[in-house]
Amino acid sequence: MTERKTQYCFIRDPEFAWLPAIKEGNNNTHAQVKVPQYKDEQSIVCDGGKTAKGWEEDEVPLSDYNKGVLPMQNVNASGDLKSFPDMVNLPFLHEAGILYNLKDRHGNGKPYTRTGDIIIAVNPFQWFKEIYTEKVRSRYARILVWENTEGDPRSQMEPHVYETSALSYKGLAFDGGDQSILVSGESGAGKTETVKICMNHIASCQQGPRSSSSEMSPVVQRVLESNPLLEAFGNAKTVRNDNSSRFGKYIQLQFDKGDKGQQEFRSREKATCVLAGSKCDAYLLEKNRVVSHEAAERTFHIFYQIVAAKDKSKYWNKLAGTTNESFRFVGKTDTDTIEGMKDADHFANTVRVLEEIGVSGDRLMTLMQAIIIVMQLGNITFVPDSKDDDHSVIASQREFSDLCELMCVPEASMEVALTERTMKTRNETYKVPLNPAKALEATESFAKEIYGRAFLWLVRCINDATAAEN
Ligand SMILES: Nc1ncnc2c1ncn2[C@@H]1O[C@H](COP(=O)(O)OP(=O)(O)OP(=O)(O)O)[C@@H](O)[C@H]1O
Incomplete structure (x- = not known):
């Protein structure tokens, strides 16, 4: 009598995607399997159940599997995984086989x-x-x-x-x-x-x-050194990655x-x-992050960097004494350290690299002021005009005056720009008043646009410093 070979297979699992199992038999619609129970996710491996703490019997519908066949494990006769450095050589090439091969190599x-x-x-x-x-x-x-x-x-x-x-x-x-x-x-x-x-x-x-x-090589050095700059302006903390590229x-x-x-x-x-x-x-910079982000996440790093900077009042004297919470777009954060470095130290590094690529003096000042203008725009609030609900007036007068001073724009012109929309037809140009919600939306779009353009300008400056001349 020939001994039947153990059928090491995988079954689908809602929590772990695929689990190793042993197929015991099947009818037309279902397969009967024995599933080794491991301590935790890390310890689930293809080892024929040798390190399992127990076994469970199960029955799985064949209709859940490609052509009604359970995918087989890539194991030797004792049920131990055969790992392959090149997955082209996997005897059974399917999702579960790939995942367990990668997991085994990762574990090693x-x-x-x-x-x-x-x-x-x-x-x-x-x-x-x-x-x-x-x-x-x-x-x-x-x-x-x-x-x-x-x-x-x-x-x-x-x-x-x-x-x-x-x-x-x-x-x-x-x-x-x-x-x-x-x-x-x-x-x-x-x-x-x-x-x-x-x-x-x-x-x-x-x-x-x-x-x-x-x-x-100095070229590579320059290319790699420009990375922290792109990261300062284009990366943010997300729930998945503290330094996630948002472009x-x-x-x-x-x-x-x-x-x-x-x-x-x-x-x-x-x-x-x-x-x-x-x-x-x-x-595809994620410009929306400029105006809102999840509580557990952050907006772009540069905003926290500038608020944390020791010499921030050099860029605008009214930054002195401000915190992240002083700006609606920035807000509370649960960390001031990204990749092991404090925001304030990151800022010093950002400025050093900016100066290295030629963004210094007035150009540096203008760039930082653009960032501060974006933050300040987030503090402008609107209320309905007492004479007409469809019109709005600025509620945050002090913040608004600061903004205008920073932008060097007369308050009257700025107020019109934020509370009215200019419509153009073929023959005439006329103004449409914005209600508070629309005025807020327009202000946020303005902030996103300034940030987006500053980012692209920065990329151009980096390219000017790193691109080959011919
Ligand atoms: N080869 C590696 N060795 C060690 N750690 C790594 C390696 N690759 C990435 N990491 C770690 O994973 C983190 C996230 O990596 P990275 O920022 O490159 O992800 P990403 O795919 O670019 O993410 P995103 O799309 O969110 O920008 C890094 O900060 C680093 O800590």
């Missing part, structure tokens, strides 16, 4: 897994310093870029995001084609960090085959490929393809 300190040419990164939320050392960086560059090996050199290496950077540099330097790297994932997945790791590595690839120096970006790294006429081009002896500059396109 391996945040990267390959699927063909794609690298999947599972955010470890702790720095595994040993996988980002200079030695590791140059090994990936040497083997993937500079050594002309037969076959796929990746087969001898652990999957790593350095593989993506090295292969794109190689494609650019030796095949001559432009390269694109797409980094995608949900909020907090680690996209921004991955881009930094990738850019740093591209910089070490261009140091050439024999480089062992950790010295960064999309397309970073173009510009390489000088040398003179193609010279034999040196495509030489494997020397790097002739060198980083000359970078350009960033920013889009």
Whole structure:
């Protein structure tokens, strides 16, 4: 009599998506399964139930599964998971198989897994310093870029995001084609960090085959240093990520490929393809965050930074003595520390980098005042005009006078701008009064527009400092 092989499978679960189980039998509509019970989510693994604290019998409807078949686990005869660095090789390729493979590697300190040419990164939320050392960086560059090996050199290496950077540099330097790297994932997945790791590595690839120096090229340094600026103005604390990018970006790294006429081009002896500059396109800034955010979240970092700045009254003397709560758009926050640094220290760093890219003196003053104007606009309130409910008048007179003084605009003109809308037809221009709700809406739109434009202006300044001239 032949012994029946244990059928290690997965079943759907509303809490954990997929659970490992053992299939005991089935009829036309249902499968009978034994489900190992683990201590907690972390300890749920594919191990044939060896570390489970008990078992439960269950019956699952086959109609919940693709073609009525329960997906099988990628395990050996004793039920232990067989982990694959490249998921193209998974014997059973399905969602549950992918998730448990990634979970196993993640648990073993391996945040990267390959699927063909794609690298999947599972955010470890702790720095595994040993996988980002200079030695590791140059090994990936040497083997993937500079050594002309037969076959796929990746087969001898652990999957790593350095593989993506090295292969794109190689494609650019030796095949001559432009390269694109797409980094995608949900909020907090680690996209921004991955881009930094990738850019740093591209910089070490261009140091050439024999480089062992950790010295960064000035271009890359400038590109990476501009990051805190984009983060100050474009990032905010959300419930998922304390430093969440609230805009999309397309970073173009510009390489000088040398003179193609010279034999040196495509030489494997020397790097002739060198980083000359970078350009960033920013889009879809979450402008709405300027005027409102969830209680557990924050608006853009720069607002807290400026309120916390030691020298804030330099930008507007009325900032002296103010707190986050002094401004409706900013409001109470449960933290004054982002990525281990206080808002006040971040501000000093923001100003230092701004000055480095040429935003200093009057330009710096204007930028900061634009930010303060946005905050002050949030403090303007409206009430119905006693003579006509459809008209509104400004209720917060002192805040309004401060705003006008800050903007250097006469109060009468500003009041008209905030409480009336100008309509234009083909033959005439006329004013429509705004009720308090509409006036508030218009004021908020004005604040969002100023912030959005200041952000794009800043991106242009960064590009002026980092883009290659030709
Ligand atoms: N490779 C990594 N090693 C260690 N920690 C990491 C790594 N990648 C990301 N993290 C951690 O995860 C946090 C969130 O990462 P990151 O800001 O890159 O996410 P994101 O995908 O860009 O999020 P968002 O879309 O919200 O901007 C980082 O602040 C860092 O603490």
